[in-house]
Structures are given as structure tokens and as C-alpha cells.
Amino acid sequence: MNAINEQWPDARQTQVLRLITAGSVDDGKSTLIGRLLFDSKGVFADQLQAITGSKYARAPDSALDLALLTDGLEAEREQGITIDVAYRYFATPARKFIVADAPGHEQYTRNMVTGASTAQAAIILIDASRVREGELLPQTKRHSTLARLLGLRHLIVAVNKMDLVDWDQAVYERIHAAYRELAGRLGIESFHILPLSALSGDNVVQPSERTPWHEGPPLLSLLEALPLDEAARAAEPRFFVQWVIRHNGSGRDAFRGYAGQLAGGLWRPGDALRVLPSDEPVRIARILRGDEELEAARDGDSVTLVLDRDVDVSRGDLLVGAQARTQTGRDFEADLCWLDQQALNPARLYWLKQGTRLTQARVQAVHSRRDIHELRAVDWSGTLAMNDIGRASLRTRDPLVLDSYERQRATGAFILIDMATNQTAAAGLIRAA
Structure with a gap:
């Protein structure tokens, strides 16, 4: 043995x-x-x-x-x-x-x-x-x-x-x-x-x-x-809230925790955070994995965070470090890989899912399309068909954290979903706010 x-x-x-x-x-x-x-x-x-x-x-x-x-x-x-x-x-x-x-x-x-x-x-x-x-x-x-x-x-x-x-x-x-x-x-x-x-x-x-x-x-x-990939571990931590856990909400032993997966970095109890998009300051009171209390959460850990005070935090909200460099907005450029058999229709609205955050989005314009034979992006103002890869401008209904994909995969990637069929229409990589 x-x-x-x-x-x-x-x-x-x-x-x-x-x-x-x-x-x-x-x-x-x-x-x-x-x-x-x-x-x-x-x-x-x-x-x-x-x-x-x-x-x-x-x-x-x-x-x-x-x-x-x-x-x-x-x-x-x-x-x-x-x-x-x-x-x-x-x-x-x-x-x-x-x-x-x-x-x-x-x-x-x-x-x-x-x-x-x-x-x-x-x-x-x-x-x-x-x-x-x-x-x-x-x-x-x-x-x-x-x-x-x-x-x-x-x-x-x-x-x-x-x-x-x-x-x-x-x-x-x-x-x-x-x-x-x-x-x-x-x-x-x-x-x-x-x-x-x-x-x-x-x-x-x-x-x-x-x-x-x-x-x-x-x-x-x-x-x-x-x-x-040490770069992912060294990246600024990002934590999308996947599930709000409540026990005994009206009792003296009431529990409220926020479940999700930490992307990048390391957090410990006592660390100062911000809740986005509300920008509310909070601190980590406890870090749990099931019933086990942890001394730290690292990149890739699925944990439940208990905060030091009650604030409005819902599924889709993002927790970041208090000093994290973040940029939020509704307009950005992204590379889209079109996955749906139905071509991109700029007149339509799509669901945009970033982590656990869901909002509506519209593709404002397509600027270029990648030519696989020339191995470069060529100017393009038309639509995108299945398997096409192009650079496009998008606008969302609600503000998002706009990290570039190179900097942080968790917040730099998203998918577009056809609102009529619920088919995944495109995978996107944020390039610039």
C-alpha cells in the first residue's frame, strides 16, 4: 500500500x-x-x-x-x-x-x-x-x-x-x-x-x-x-454569484451565503471586496466549502462566501477586490465566432450571458471578418454566417464589467443566445471597451 x-x-x-x-x-x-x-x-x-x-x-x-x-x-x-x-x-x-x-x-x-x-x-x-x-x-x-x-x-x-x-x-x-x-x-x-x-x-x-x-x-x-497557467492564478480575482444560499431567514441563526467559483488570485477572510454593479463595499467574513470552513479560496475553487454585512447581492452580480481595476459599460468591441445556422441579424436582440449575468444585447455593426486563407482580418460590413469569425461592436441593456479576454477569461468571455430558439448563437471575446 x-x-x-x-x-x-x-x-x-x-x-x-x-x-x-x-x-x-x-x-x-x-x-x-x-x-x-x-x-x-x-x-x-x-x-x-x-x-x-x-x-x-x-x-x-x-x-x-x-x-x-x-x-x-x-x-x-x-x-x-x-x-x-x-x-x-x-x-x-x-x-x-x-x-x-x-x-x-x-x-x-x-x-x-x-x-x-x-x-x-x-x-x-x-x-x-x-x-x-x-x-x-x-x-x-x-x-x-x-x-x-x-x-x-x-x-x-x-x-x-x-x-x-x-x-x-x-x-x-x-x-x-x-x-x-x-x-x-x-x-x-x-x-x-x-x-x-x-x-x-x-x-x-x-x-x-x-x-x-x-x-x-x-x-x-x-x-x-x-x-x-500561472497567469490565470495571478489575475485579479473575479467571483460571479451563481446562487444565493439562505437558511432560517427569520431565525436567530439565519444564514446567507453566496456560492460561485473564484477565477484568479486568492481571497482570505477579512479581505475587502466590492459588489458590482452596485459598487457596495463589503468584507469576507467566512469562506465555506460545504460544511468545511476554509482559510483561503484560490483560483478555480468553488466556494460559498459569507459577507460581513447584509447587502443586495443577487445571481449574476460580480464580486471583485476593493482595489481591483475595473471598467464597466454598455458599449464594447468583441471578436465573435458565429455558431448558429441562422446568420447574424443586426436588427435583432440577443441574450448575452457573461458568467452568470444575463442581459439583452444588440450587435451594432460588424467591422471585419477573418480570412482563413489570408490569415488576417479583412474589412467587412456584412453579416456573419456559421463558423465565421469577425470583430463587431455590441451594446447591452445593462452595464457589464468589460475586462479584455487577454486579461481575464472569466469576465472577458461571453455567449450570445437566440431569444426565439434559445440556441447558442455566438461565442464572444471582449477586446476593447
Whole structure:
């Protein structure tokens, strides 16, 4: 038992890395995740039995089709493609992982945005057999653009299916040069790149003897070593009130607490706060997690705050530090990724949801649209259709805290909801007040 405990540390102390796999169709994203799960012993026996001999298996000879571990929908297995984002979980002695498998088809770009919105790292797969001359595929460019737009700080380029090009170093070097040029055009400051084969497992969990010319670690070791996002922890704390908890409201032991998740920073009892939008000053009296009283709340903690006095605080209100730099307003510019099949209609009102705050909004104008082929924003005054990404001006009915997305994700991101259908119409990133 002691040996097991030494190998597997307390799960509460193990860091979690959220990552997404992206790239073009048939680049091997699902197979790569299946290989990570299989080689890290993250697959149960009944799961292996379920995919063994499956009528949808496409792996050669008697090899397991590991893509079936993530492609769970009947339509996905039938067509051999990924349609919806699939989340898988596994752990090593060093770290826990939450992996999102994003679809590669252009029509499912919105699904990739959904998966990447909570990720800390992205693995961009490239099929070496299809780009051996170094000309990257459009979806590789598109997903790299989205990873940059969403501010993912760790980018890993996995040159997959190297076994189909006989582990030719020249092919790998041409792809490396092409992606370096793409990264420069997108403003990606740094990225990791490595050759591998998800099907055979080379350079996925264990180093490969077939790549003596590659000096870097295999993929799993690289993922275990990535530094987690310290910028989020250092950001000014933001706390959207999700639920007002009341007990014995008329009794002597009346309780009132405010439940939510702390984004950024660290709070302790006694810290001075402000309630937005009312700007009422308060202090933290207690911090609770269930019945447990905590000495502090840190980034990512879901807690209940008890304040030192009764003030009007409701779901959707935002608690910030007393000295926090905040700007509130009703007019701002944002990047919109349009997710709905119905195109943007500037004449309509939409629900805007920022954290737990809900208000009405109108898109005043579209200023530019991102051209995936030119890899830049071009002037545009029309509408936005599904999967389009554009810069727009918005006006809301109620004032919002307008943190830029680069500064604070919790308050810098929002979604637009169609008021008639309740469909999510767009994901937005605040750029300027």
C-alpha cells in the first residue's frame, strides 16, 4: 500500500491539465487520444472488449482501432469521423488530464471553439503523408488561428503518421519550416513540435528508435512537463454569484451565503471586496466549502462566501477586490465566432450571458471578418454566417464589467443566445471597451 501511495500522490494535490486535439480531417486525433489512454493504462477491460472486433474498426490487420475509444456516436463510428467534442480523462503519477477531441471538418469548427474555450493547451495534428511537401491544410491553419485567438498558451504540433513516409527526416523538417512560417504570421511566439505515429505508439508515451534525429521527449512526457497557467492564478480575482444560499431567514441563526467559483488570485477572510454593479463595499467574513470552513479560496475553487454585512447581492452580480481595476459599460468591441445556422441579424436582440449575468444585447455593426486563407482580418460590413469569425461592436441593456479576454477569461468571455430558439448563437471575446 505504501508503494502505491508513493507512486500515486493524493489526487487532491495532483495538477490537472486541460487540452484539446485539433487539426484537419483524418489527421489521427481520435487515434492519438486512444493511444494515450491505452498506453497510460487509462482504458478498462470492458472498453477494450467493446472495440475489439467492432464492425466499424478500420485499423489494419489485428490492431485495435483506438479511435473508437473516443468516437462514441453511431454516426461517428459509421463514417469514421469525429462530429462532436468528446472528453476523456486519464492520469499519470505526475498529472491528471482532461482531453477534448475536436472534429476536423470545417462545418464543425464551432465544436472546436467550444472545446478550446476551457483548454490550457492544444495539440495540432498534421498528417505527414498528406503534407509531405510542406503545404499545410486549411483546417490546420484555421485551428491554429483559433488557438491563437483563444489565447492558448501551450501549442504542441504533432506530426503524425510518420510511419507512412518511412520516418523521413526531410519530410518532418519541411513541415516544421512550414509551421514555423505559419506561427510567425499568426503571432504565435513559441510551440513544441515532434514526430510520431499514433497508430503504432512511436513517440507517444515511449521514445521511438525510429527517430534518432529527434532529441525531444515523447508526447506524454512533454504534456507532464508543461507549466500550468500561472497567469490565470495571478489575475485579479473575479467571483460571479451563481446562487444565493439562505437558511432560517427569520431565525436567530439565519444564514446567507453566496456560492460561485473564484477565477484568479486568492481571497482570505477579512479581505475587502466590492459588489458590482452596485459598487457596495463589503468584507469576507467566512469562506465555506460545504460544511468545511476554509482559510483561503484560490483560483478555480468553488466556494460559498459569507459577507460581513447584509447587502443586495443577487445571481449574476460580480464580486471583485476593493482595489481591483475595473471598467464597466454598455458599449464594447468583441471578436465573435458565429455558431448558429441562422446568420447574424443586426436588427435583432440577443441574450448575452457573461458568467452568470444575463442581459439583452444588440450587435451594432460588424467591422471585419477573418480570412482563413489570408490569415488576417479583412474589412467587412456584412453579416456573419456559421463558423465565421469577425470583430463587431455590441451594446447591452445593462452595464457589464468589460475586462479584455487577454486579461481575464472569466469576465472577458461571453455567449450570445437566440431569444426565439434559445440556441447558442455566438461565442464572444471582449477586446476593447
